[in-house]
Amino acid sequence: MADSDGDYVEELSDDETAHQVTRGAGPGTRSRKKGGLHSKRGPSGGQSQRKARWEDLKRSWDTVVEGADGSINSTVVGLLDAGKRKRSLRDTTPLQRGIIRHLILVLDMSSAMAEKDLLPTRHLLTIRYAQEFVTEFFEQNPISQLGVVGMRDGLAVRISDMSGNPTDHIAAIQELKVQDPKGHPSLQNALEMVRAALYHTPAHGTREVLIIFGALLSSDPGDIHQTANSLVNDKIRVSIVGLAAQVAICRELCMKTNGGDDSTYGVVLNESHFRELVIAATTPPVTRSAKTSASSLLMMGFPSRIVETHASLCACHSKLTKGGYLCSRCSSKVCSLPAECPACGLTLILSTHLARSYHHLFPLRNWLEVPWSDAGKSSYCFACQLPFPPVPDGHESASVATATKAGIAPAPVAMMTASATTSESSRYECTVCHNHFCIDCDVWSHEVVHNCPGCLSAPPRAPLPEDLSNGAATMTNGSLGSRNEMELE
Structure with a gap:
């Protein structure tokens, strides 16, 4: 008789299986010991229950903590703030980047894009994120050029020509909604069309291609490895966002064209991660060699x-x-x-x-999380004037209280850090002007205006006694007053 749904038979080792067979169990039968196969005798002779693998799963709703009012609003707000904080934190090392970019966006329009693992479908979600990418690309790179190419039926289809007008690209991508994905993609044909489009671009700009690839195969008419070598010779960088799984040829293309760095190839985990990988391509790439970074006059x-x-x-x-x-x-x-x-x-x-x-060349420094011990000097956000949560009793340090009474802004404490977690006091401090801001002003300053409101509104004053070093650069708050001066060492 078959076991019921409540019975669980653990995985037996080879010795245990042989022991069960030698007890005379016939075909189709299962021998049973006292207590069943659920238990296993321990070293002391007692019975110890073993858990199934599915019992160790961690569910996201198990970590939800209800607030004092019995709702989970505080938990939801904390998760939203953590997402905002993660977006605002970026690499602030001042590196030389190519701000005049020539990029081709390649969209997979094959039958693999009809899958519904990314809602509503891969095809419709890709079109939506492609439109957001075009808008964000020209917001971050206003003097760059962009073109759009599609892959379907083993061919490369030109969707929009290279231009600096985002309206034309968005209108061309919008028309793809009525076209059903079909056929197989061809990476080689798409890359050859990209090479032809970028061949006559000026040498002072970068040549890049971003591929959104949803299939696990590529129907190529020739040797794609020769195409990869041609891309390297033409100095065209390839970035790929995979929607299904990692493909060996995609990783090889990214490594060859980016000097051995495969970080430009990513596979999406969910819809939000898909958007993060696509929007990450709006940041200009770092110049790798002295030849490409040589100064040249551009009229x-x-x-x-x-x-x-x-x-x-x-x-x-x-x-x-x-x-x-x-x-x-x-x-x-x-x-x-x-x-x-x-x-x-x-x-x-x-x-x-x-x-x-x-x-992009002089990024705004990341702001630090302010602990309760240093939160007593501010009651409102410096930018939007929204009130901060009051400091609980016993959290205000003596140094902060003394400095506040004397009218002196205390220096940031050593325990302040810049991480992807939210601040316990809902305050974030600029490392130059030492003003406190809320999470929304943090995101707005780092993603929209790329300037600190406190530094821009500060009056001219003498340089600080110590410089704030940032990698290969030194940032000083000097006689320029509201402007942060970057001096290369």
């Missing part, structure tokens, strides 16, 4: 906006418009900036575009 134009009384044709789209920008060299009219003049080829940008690209 740019800074046109002014005009408003005409009568509509005229623009040189970029041949459409009638009353507003636009006149090229500073040939006076041709273009609709939007940044752009490349269709007549003379001059790069046309605004001064704000150039300034927005500099935050």
Whole structure:
């Protein structure tokens, strides 16, 4: 008779199995000892119960702690704050990066994208994140160029040409929603089309390709290893986001084109991790060799906006418009900036575009978590003026209380650290101006404005007695007042 659902038969070793067989159990029968097979006799002769493997599983809802009011709102808020804190923490080492980028986004449109392991489907979620990537890419890299390519039926399909207008790319990607994924992808055909698109790009910019790959195979007409060698010779860097599992050829492509570094290849775990891997590609890559980082002069134009009384044709789209920008060299009219003049080829940008690209070269330092012992000097967020939680009794240190009464800002204590966890006091301190901010202002300062509100509003003052070193650079709060000065050592 078969065992019931409540019975559990543990895994037996070879010796135990042989012992059971030699007891005369016939085919299809199972010998039973006293107490069943559930227990195993211990060294002292007692019975010890063994757990099943599934009993050791850790469930996420087991760690949820109810608040004083019986709800889990505090736990949910803590999880949300931890996610915000994780997004705001980045590598703040001032490295030389290529801020003029030429990137091709390659989307997998094969039948593998119809799977529903990523809701609603891989195809629809990829289109959604691709649109967010285009918007974020031009927010972080306003003087860069982008193109979109698709893979389906073993062919490479051009979705949008290389340009600096995010509206055209988003409209082209939006049209992919009505197209059902089918066929097999071809990495080689897509990479060959990318090589052709990036071949004539200027040498002062980077050449990159980001591939969102959902299949576990590639239908290639030739040797893809030769294509990988050609990418290395053309200085094209490949980054891949896998949606299914790790593929050997994808890892090899990333390693060859990135100087042996395979960190640009990642496989998604869930929807949020998918977005993190895609948005991470908006940060410019670090220049690896002295030859590519050599200084070179680049001619740019800074046109002014005009408003005409009568509509005229623009040189970029041949459409009638009353507003636009006149090229500073040939006076041709273009609709939007940044752009490349269709007549003379001059790069046309605004001064704000150039300034927005500099935050990659001089990143804002990570703010530190403030413990309760150093939280007594602030009651409100310095930026948004929202009140902080009051300091509990017995947590305020004597040094903080003395400094507060004397009107002197105490120095940050040694136990303050920058980690992905949330602060117990809901306060985060800038290491230069020592002002306290909330988690929302932390994310806003590091992801949007890339400047500290406290440093920008500080009056001019003498340099600090000690410098705050940051890798190969030294940051001082000197005579520039509201500006953090970076001096390379």
